[in-house]
Every structure is written in structure tokens, then in C-alpha cells.
Amino acid sequence: MQQAETTALTVSRVAVPVFPGPPLVASPPFSTGTKVEARPATRLLRRLDERFSGLTVLLVLADLLALAAALIVIGEVTLTPVVAAAAGLLLCCRASARVYRSRLRLSWFDDLPRELVAVTAAVGMFVVVGGLVFDLGRSMVPALQEVLVAALLGLLLRAGVFQIARVARRRFGHGDRTVVIGTGKLATDLTQSMLEHPEFGLRPVGLVCTGRGGDCDHIDLPVITEPLVPAVLRSRAASVVFACPDVPDEETLDAAIQVRRLGATVLIVPRMFELYHDGAGVERLRSFPLVRLPSDPTRRPTWWVKRFLDSAIALVGLALISPLLLVAGIAVLIESGRPIFFSQLRVGLDGEPFTLFKLRSLRPANDAEQQTLWSVAHDPRVGPVGRFLRRTSLDELPQLWNIVRGDMSLVGPRPERPSFVEQFSETHDRYAARHRVPTGLTGLAQVNGLRGDTSIADRVRHDNYYIANWSLWLDARILLLTVREVLRRGQH
Known part of the structure; x- marks a missing residue:
């Protein structure tokens, strides 16, 4: 693939190359003879954070606490195999419904449909398998009570988890170090929203801005001019946001492949984002829809x-x-x-x-x-x-x-x-x-x-x-x- 010539636009601090060019396109780690890798400690931390984010751990702990409390509420002193099987089925259904996922918007109401689907699926499968296959009869009653009470308590505890996470993001700066790649006004407006609303969990640490339709003057962030992969490694960025819908697809695609292989979360502002509908894989930061790419297959x-x-x-x-x-x-x-x-x-x-x-x-x-x-x-x-x-x-x-x-x-x-x-x-x-x-x-x-x-x-x-x-x-x-x-x- 041939690369277009690089031009530059001078802003108040540095000369910022215009896409396509070196800031976006770097030697990909999958090229023959070229392998870009982070240090072992950095790779380990990123993989642990990618698979077990703080929010995910808190949500799982909340459900385990709800299951333990439900045993006390229903008067079960010991954990019988049937009750344990029902509890495990509930956790599996919740995981399948992706209620433990990392997310930007911490909304209890957003997750409510997933919660109802998970509980319904767990109860339905337990009744069918336990009643029709194993003929458990009345021994299923405590298990069903455990599932329903734990589901109700879990809803309450999840509201508390979201509140804790919001406070951690707002007051203590907990969130993903983020590099924003974008074109002019769209990139600067999105970056400004991240800075003004830290409760979404994205902390911008660098900006690649082309100046098309706007400039980067009013954003108090370093402007990145080096190749993207080294920039992500040096800034220890856990997320990269592509806010460049008018940049050629092949340029953004190559860059997204590269940073995703490093373990960074990739979020993309889609074309015609004003008409984009919320759905699976679509996050929303204020009025900006962001498509979250799944992690690299080898990291799952x-x-x-x-x-x-x-x-x-x-x-x-x-x-x-x-x-x-x-x-x-x-x-x-x-x-x-x-x-x-x-x-x-x-x-x-x-x-x-x-x-x-x-x-x-x-x-x-x-x-x-x-x-x-x-x-x-x-x-x-x-x-x-x-x-x-x-x-x-x-x-x-x-x-x-x-x-x-x-x-x-x-x-x-x-x-x-x-x-x-x-x-x-x-x-x-x-x-x-x-x-x-x-x-x-x-x-x-x-x-x-x-x-x-x-x-x-x-x-x-x-x-x-x-x-x-x-x-x-x-x-x-x-x-x-x-x-x-x-x-x-x-x-x-």
C-alpha cells in the first residue's frame, strides 16, 4: 500500500502532521521481520487490567456477596450441591449477558434489561434441567429462592458499585490513560468532554490533531507527532480513541490493528455518528457514540x-x-x-x-x-x-x-x-x-x-x-x- 505524502500544519506549540502520515501509520508489529513489544512488566499489567478491570472485580464481588446474603435470608445454613449449582448457573448467565463488562457510562438502568434476561435464563434452565432431567422435585425450591433473592440483592449492590466507581473516576482520577486521534473540531470537542466528565473513565494524555475544521489550541494536552505505536507505549495509554471519520479507512484500520495488538482498548467514532443507534458494542460518552472493538483474539x-x-x-x-x-x-x-x-x-x-x-x-x-x-x-x-x-x-x-x-x-x-x-x-x-x-x-x-x-x-x-x-x-x-x-x- 502506498502512503500519501505528508504535509504539516503549525499550531501554537508544535508542527502537527496531517493524515495520512507518520503519527497515524507506524511499522505494524505483524510485519515480517518487525515486532513491536512492550516491556514484560507493562504487558503483564495491561493483560491483567484488560481481563480483570477494577469495575469487573467489584461487580463480581457484589454478586458473590448477594449470593452469600441470600443464603441467610432464605434460612439455608449450609450450601447444598443443588443450591450451589443454581448459584453458579446465575453467575454464568450474568457473565453471558455481559453484566460484568467494562463500560464508559455507569448506568444502573442501562443494565436492567441484561439483568432480567440473565435471571430469566438462569431460572428457566434450572427448572428444565433440574425438574425434567434430574427430577429434583421439592429440593429445587431453596435453590430457586436463592437465585431470586440474590438477583434482587445484586441489583441493589450494583447501584452501590456504580456510585463507588463514579466517585473513583471523578475525585481520584481512576480511568484509562487515553490517546485521542482525530480531525479538528470533532476530536477537540470529544477530548473536552472527556476532561469535563471524568466519570466516563477516559483520561486523555495525548492528542493527535490535524486541524481540519478546527485546531488544538484550547485543549491543554500534549500534541503527539511521533508514530502511534511508540506513543501508546511511552504514554502507557490503555485506550485509543479514533475520532477521524474523514480520514481514509485504510489508514485508521491499520493503526487500530496495531494498537489493539498491544492490548489497548480501541474506541471509534463512526461515520455519520449523529445518526448512530445505541446497541451491542456501542458505548456513549455524553452525545458521542463510540464503537468498542473486541480485544485481539490472542488476548482472550x-x-x-x-x-x-x-x-x-x-x-x-x-x-x-x-x-x-x-x-x-x-x-x-x-x-x-x-x-x-x-x-x-x-x-x-x-x-x-x-x-x-x-x-x-x-x-x-x-x-x-x-x-x-x-x-x-x-x-x-x-x-x-x-x-x-x-x-x-x-x-x-x-x-x-x-x-x-x-x-x-x-x-x-x-x-x-x-x-x-x-x-x-x-x-x-x-x-x-x-x-x-x-x-x-x-x-x-x-x-x-x-x-x-x-x-x-x-x-x-x-x-x-x-x-x-x-x-x-x-x-x-x-x-x-x-x-x-x-x-x-x-x-x-
Whole structure:
């Protein structure tokens, strides 16, 4: 992607570059050969704060206190397994309804619909499972009383938690250190609202202002002129707000990807924000709607579940398919001789190279050809065995060992050779951004027919969509679709 030339606008204190330019665009940490990292202590603190904010801890403690008080109210001296199961179900439903989330606006009324949904779901599931499946009968009555009383007490305690949090934000400056990136009046008005209303939990520590439609003179904050990633690291910013709807999307998108990988919360003022409706993922700071981006996939607790499942499934898979690999290896040996397997350098997470293993389906003329020439369909060097291995994707199965080693994942963007990564990164926007998660044995692009000699631009869009929308369920869907695609190809 080519960058536009940088111009500068002089304000009262420093020369502020106009977007697009160095303040917004920096060398991304996912680029090949470039890896931007905070110090270990900084990373640890950010991860702890990201997963367990002070507000989240207080809300969970309030619910635990409500559950304990409910036992006293209903006269239960001991915590029976049935009551404990009902209490745990209530906490799980509250967590699923995201009542423990970090948020800007501390409103008891905003959370009331979520509270009612969580309690209704907990009671409904407990009645169905306990009454119909386990036939608990009258032993369910104390448990239901515990849930309902705890829910009522929890509502009262949450009002107190919000009041404590508001006081902490207003009087003691508790809140996220925030860098604001914006264009003129919109950025300065939003920053002024943060300064005047600290109860929303954003404490501006720096401003990138282009001066379009206004200037930064009346905001008493440092104006940032250095690349964004170092600025976020040095200012110890926990949040970055993008208030630049008239800046080209590719510029803000690249910058948002970078700072999100550092663990910072990313909030974006959307285009035509005056017409924006409150909804899931939309925060509101006074009259400004802010879209909160989800945290980077690799920083979520479910990512560790993904890694465990990857290793377990790959190990079991290798054990089950070992006879098949033996037969395929003998067929390769008979058709074209040794070696049966071949290794190739590929680019993985954060642009780090690794050695990928495959069953050999053709014999390249030399190593340089293997590393730099694109594999095409109907290559005359591919024999009947090689064609069968490619059509059924059996040649990819040795990559299960790469997954066990941690080089790859079951699902993710397909890995590519370094020479092609360099070439595609220069010609396709955000190709290098694919490397912010581990590469995969299969991926969203592949189950949508984008394998072999197909559009690189389409692959990039599918891969980045996968990363932005990652979940364990999406991985499961892609694996099931992969099985379907392999069976279809095997029939042709």
C-alpha cells in the first residue's frame, strides 16, 4: 500500500502532521521481520487490567456477596450441591449477558434489561434441567429462592458499585490513560468532554490533531507527532480513541490493528455518528457514540482453549491417520522416489518463519524453484499419486505435526513462503495483517473455494474477516466445512 505524502500544519506549540502520515501509520508489529513489544512488566499489567478491570472485580464481588446474603435470608445454613449449582448457573448467565463488562457510562438502568434476561435464563434452565432431567422435585425450591433473592440483592449492590466507581473516576482520577486521534473540531470537542466528565473513565494524555475544521489550541494536552505505536507505549495509554471519520479507512484500520495488538482498548467514532443507534458494542460518552472493538483474539481466555484443542486434536489425528500416512508414503516412494516428505520455509505468527511439512506430490527442479515458484494446477510433473494427494488434501496431513509443535493452528490463514509474503504485502492492503494470528491447516478462504491459483485479494479479505470475527464456534464451522469440501473433491 502506498502512503500519501505528508504535509504539516503549525499550531501554537508544535508542527502537527496531517493524515495520512507518520503519527497515524507506524511499522505494524505483524510485519515480517518487525515486532513491536512492550516491556514484560507493562504487558503483564495491561493483560491483567484488560481481563480483570477494577469495575469487573467489584461487580463480581457484589454478586458473590448477594449470593452469600441470600443464603441467610432464605434460612439455608449450609450450601447444598443443588443450591450451589443454581448459584453458579446465575453467575454464568450474568457473565453471558455481559453484566460484568467494562463500560464508559455507569448506568444502573442501562443494565436492567441484561439483568432480567440473565435471571430469566438462569431460572428457566434450572427448572428444565433440574425438574425434567434430574427430577429434583421439592429440593429445587431453596435453590430457586436463592437465585431470586440474590438477583434482587445484586441489583441493589450494583447501584452501590456504580456510585463507588463514579466517585473513583471523578475525585481520584481512576480511568484509562487515553490517546485521542482525530480531525479538528470533532476530536477537540470529544477530548473536552472527556476532561469535563471524568466519570466516563477516559483520561486523555495525548492528542493527535490535524486541524481540519478546527485546531488544538484550547485543549491543554500534549500534541503527539511521533508514530502511534511508540506513543501508546511511552504514554502507557490503555485506550485509543479514533475520532477521524474523514480520514481514509485504510489508514485508521491499520493503526487500530496495531494498537489493539498491544492490548489497548480501541474506541471509534463512526461515520455519520449523529445518526448512530445505541446497541451491542456501542458505548456513549455524553452525545458521542463510540464503537468498542473486541480485544485481539490472542488476548482472550478462549484462545487458550483453542490452543489446547489444537494440540489435542492434532495428536489424536496423527495417531489415527498414521496407517494412512504409511500407505501414502509408500505410494509416493514408488511413483517418484525419495524423499517422501518435503519441508518448506513458511511465514507464521508475527512474521516469524517456520518449517512446514508435507507429503511430496511433485519433484521440483531445485530448492530455489521450491521456494519461489507458484504451484499451479495441471503441473506436468504431478503424477497420478500426486494428483490424488492434492485433490484429497492428504498431502497436507503432516502439518498436524506443525500444529503439535505450535507452529500452526487447525484453523487460520494459510501460511505462505517468504518471497510471496514480501510480494503480496507490497501489492495487497493488509496482507501482512494476516500474521497477527497463527496460520492454519485450513481457513475461511479455503472453505470458500479460495485455494490454489485464486485471487489473493479475496483471500486477504476472508482471512482478515476471520480474525475480526474469530470465535471457537467459527473454528468449528470451518472444520466441518473443510470435511465437506474434502469429500466433494474426493468424488471428482
